[in-house]
Amino acid sequence: MEVIPEDVLERAKGLLKRYPVCDHCLGRAFLEVDGKNNEERGRKIREVLGVKKTEPENCYFCMGIFGKLEDYVEAAEREMMGLVFRTFRVGTHVPAEIIAREEEMWEIVGVKNTETIKKHVNREVGKILKKRTGKEYDPENPDVDIIIDVERDNVIAKPNPVYLYGRYRKLSEMPQSKWPCEYCGGKGCERCGYTGRAKKETVEYCMADVLLGITGGEETKLHAAGREDADILVLGTGRPFVIEIVSPRIRYDDWEWAREEINKHCEGRMEVLCLRPVERRAVRELKSTQILQTYRVVVRCGKAGEKTLDGLKDLGGRTVFYGVKKPRRKILYINWEPGGEDEIALYITCEQGFPIRQFIEGKTKPSLPEALGEHCKIIRIDIVDVHGGEPC
Numbered sequence: 001m002e003v004i005p006e007d008v009l010e011r012a013k014g015l016l017k018r019y020p021v022c023d024h025c026l027g028r029a030f031l032e033v034d035g036k037n038n039e040e041r042g043r044k045i046r047e048v049l050g051v052k053k054t055e056p057e058n059c060y061f062c063m064g065i066f067g068k069l070e071d072y073v074e075a076a077e078r079e080m081m082g083l084v085f086r087t088f089r090v091g092t093h094v095p096a097e098i099i100a101r102e103e104e105m106w107e108i109v110g111v112k113n114t115e116t117i118k119k120h121v122n123r124e125v126g127k128i129l130k131k132r133t134g135k136e137y138d139p140e141n142p143d144v145d146i147i148i149d150v151e152r153d154n155v156i157a158k159p160n161p162v163y164l165y166g167r168y169r170k171l172s173e174m175p176q177s178k179w180p181c182e183y184c185g186g187k188g189c190e191r192c193g194y195t196g197r198a199k200k201e202t203v204e205y206c207m208a209d210v211l212l213g214i215t216g217g218e219e220t221k222l223h224a225a226g227r228e229d230a231d232i233l234v235l236g237t238g239r240p241f242v243i244e245i246v247s248p249r250i251r252y253d254d255w256e257w258a259r260e261e262i263n264k265h266c267e268g269r270m271e272v273l274c275l276r277p278v279e280r281r282a283v284r285e286l287k288s289t290q291i292l293q294t295y296r297v298v299v300r301c302g303k304a305g306e307k308t309l310d311g312l313k314d315l316g317g318r319t320v321f322y323g324v325k326k327p328r329r330k331i332l333y334i335n336w337e338p339g340g341e342d343e344i345a346l347y348i349t350c351e352q353g354f355p356i357r358q359f360i361e362g363k364t365k366p367s368l369p370e371a372l373g374e375h376c377k378i379i380r381i382d383i384v385d386v387h388g389g390e391p392c
């Protein structure tokens, strides 16, 4: 029979003399003792010391938590039932009182070779759930978080968001983001025809309709690298985005199929060029990505001829100022070709956020009218390419 070190017995005795301690809590204070779990460790120590058993509900340190593990597991299983997923993780919220008592325990026995109550509960509940449900435990990036709230005696299963990276092309005029009805805030009312939407179609709604349909998610959040006005199309390689699906009840993974469905759903009006799962940090990365975009601007000018158009050359590489407090944006290249009649098509490659309309209307320094020596009328503005971000 194995021998329990003398100093362990000494410290355990000191603890048991002061408080009633259940086997689970006693065991987690002495991980150096052999045993298949904390309960067994605690029992061994207690038996050697000849101390009577304390049930968890009378334990000073867990205040009954270790008598409820089975309840937590059953509640978690019920919660998991309505979800389709692969991996999970368990987290436990314990009242401050229990944390304070745990501190007291470390003061008595020392903190070396111990396990916190949270860690113990998470591991034990996780182990049983894994066995019963066949789901995988993933401490890093789980599909679902099981959250045990000890104080409220409540267990919930919270699906973590899905993040998808892609690039969209906007082939007809529509806003980029969702646009909830202002009367009902998106719940649906008579005014919006119970759609919850002020604008029937946006880039985000085109995706959300399909993605929420197949995942049972609560809502989407579109994070795009830059934005454009509703009346500006986005062509070329499309604008990079990450779309977040909040609280998906079904973990779905055929995103190529989903992409095709989105393109069918909004056929001819917008399209998604690729769609693939990414991690949460992709949102931050996308926001800090340097984006350049090329505008195609068709303007109608009175008498701008070949000679005056030459003046546009000097705009390449210039920094454009608009107002005092507005950020400056750079024009990298500018090209042009004559359109029909007195129209000119300008191709302006500039930094994201460039005040394109103001530049053409002459409200910036420098500006188009300044370079041409006359004012031009805007016929159409579109984005013909977005440079930067991950390719498809």
Ligand SMILES: [Zn+2]
Pocket: 021, 022, 023, 024, 025, 026, 056, 059, 060, 061, 062, 063, 064, 066
């Ligand atoms: Zn206990």
Ligand SMILES: [Zn+2]
Pocket: 181, 182, 183, 184, 185, 186, 187, 188, 189, 190, 191, 192, 193, 194, 195, 196, 197
């Ligand atoms: Zn409404």
